[in-house]
Amino acid sequence: MVQPISRQGVVDALVARLRADVLAERYPPGAYLPPERDLAARYGVTRTSLKHALVRLVETGLLETRHGVGTRVRDYKRDAGADLLPFLVAEAGPDWLAEIFQARREIGALVAAAAAEHATAAQREHLRTLVDDVRAAPTTDVAQQAECAVHRTLAAACRNRVYALLVNSLLRAYDEVRHLFAAPFADPVAAAARLAGLVAAVAAGDRRAAHAAAEAYYVETERLMLAQPAE
Structure with missing residues (x-):
């Protein structure tokens, strides 16, 4: 079970948790993250907090968002700096x-x-x-x-x-x-x-x-x- 994140510094904490899960390949390269509603529930955060966290991880090159499709995990070994x-x-x-x-x-x-x-x-x-x-x-x-x-x-x-x-x-x-x-x-x-x-x-x-x-x-x-x- 994924432990819910406390309200204090929720976006920072969520960014760290998602980044760790991506780097550990709990969400493997090329895979799509679960739908936002499910992902927010999994981490115990609001969809607004989740959206902010996803934007930051897109900026780092770990994720990419495809309109109408979802958020996909990028291959950091190929794409990251x-x-x-x-x-x-x-x-x-x-x-x-x-x-x-x-x-x-x-x-x-x-x-x-x-x-x-x-x-x-x-x-x-x-x-x-x-x-x-x-x-x-x-x-x-x-x-x-x-x-x-x-x-x-x-x-x-x-x-x-x-x-x-x-x-x-x-x-x-x-x-x-x-x-x-x-x-x-x-x-x-x-x-x-x-x-x-x-x-x-x-x-x-x-x-x-x-x-x-x-x-x-x-x-x-x-x-x-x-x-x-x-x-």
């Missing part, structure tokens, strides 16, 4: 992690190389400051957040807006399960030392060294993350 990654990680968890780590390594190295070539003096200095922030972080979570700021700064410095958007999506996906991958940041001083080589290569403007340093950094942090026992 990287903005769906955080929800896929939240719903499917480990099934997506290997591919996310691969993208993290490959895109991250390209971003670092481009940042080495294009970063401004202010961005290079900010990267050094962020390494200091990681080193001085009072908690593991603060160290993780400071490390994420390094990647956002590299993305901003690379002067490729597509890379920057992809980095945003990867970081959002990571943020959903950040607590599961805290091992590399348990010792902030060691975490900062691992970052220092990458930042130094970018700050020096050495594109090749930055690419290699980024690859090494991502491989090592991935090793530490995957070695951490699941909580």
Whole structure:
């Protein structure tokens, strides 16, 4: 039985519930959702709330509405974009992690190389400051957040807006399960030392060294993350 949704934040909650059901293929790609009256009753909401939720899911590309026919589930693996990654990680968890780590390594190295070539003096200095922030972080979570700021700064410095958007999506996906991958940041001083080589290569403007340093950094942090026992 589907549990009814409470009145508080009903549209947001309904969007989340429907999105989870679509991603879990409880409504498989190509299938039509039940008629609105039945679907609203199933989730314990009004048809007005349901209509608002469906509109939002159509906008994300998960659903499509055909006038006079109904609402059809789209194949997100073919039609969706990287903005769906955080929800896929939240719903499917480990099934997506290997591919996310691969993208993290490959895109991250390209971003670092481009940042080495294009970063401004202010961005290079900010990267050094962020390494200091990681080193001085009072908690593991603060160290993780400071490390994420390094990647956002590299993305901003690379002067490729597509890379920057992809980095945003990867970081959002990571943020959903950040607590599961805290091992590399348990010792902030060691975490900062691992970052220092990458930042130094970018700050020096050495594109090749930055690419290699980024690859090494991502491989090592991935090793530490995957070695951490699941909580």
